[in-house]
Amino acid sequence: MGILLLKDPEVFPTAEVLGKVLDKTYSVFEEFINAIESEEFRFSPEWRYYKDGKAWLCKITYKKKTVVWLSVWPDCFKVALYFTEKSGEGISGLQIGDSIKEDYAKHVPIGRLKPVIVEIREKSQLLDIYALLKYKIGKL
Helix, strand or coil, rough: CCCCCCCCCCCCCCEEEEEEEHHHHHHHHHHHHHHHCCCCCCCCEEEEEEHHHHHEEEEEEEECEECCCCCCCCCCEEEEECCCCCCCCHHHHHHCCCHHHHHHHHHHCCCCCCEEEEEECCHHHHHHHHHHHHHHHHHC
């Protein structure tokens, strides 16, 4: 699983920094960011250093609402989407990998929210994420 990266509050996660830490996964990350900023989604990524987690995280918003959180790890980047019991009801019917559906079903709610967390290493995984994102903004 590894250790969460981007721990130095003085080092902003620029493209150069992200390219170094993500290495082989950087092209997948770049494709993801380009897609979410495109006309199809119109999301706004914003990097912030969070003192409570002692790391940089990317908060991705749509019309001022947080849609997804992104974190950087040694061999991947992770995206986390959170759903209420009601808004997450349709996840099992999405055209996404069964392992994502199973992980979501097994997750214990954090307060009123239940997470979908996906480790992304390959471009083929992005289709599942895009399906989840479309579903999420349809529920906002």
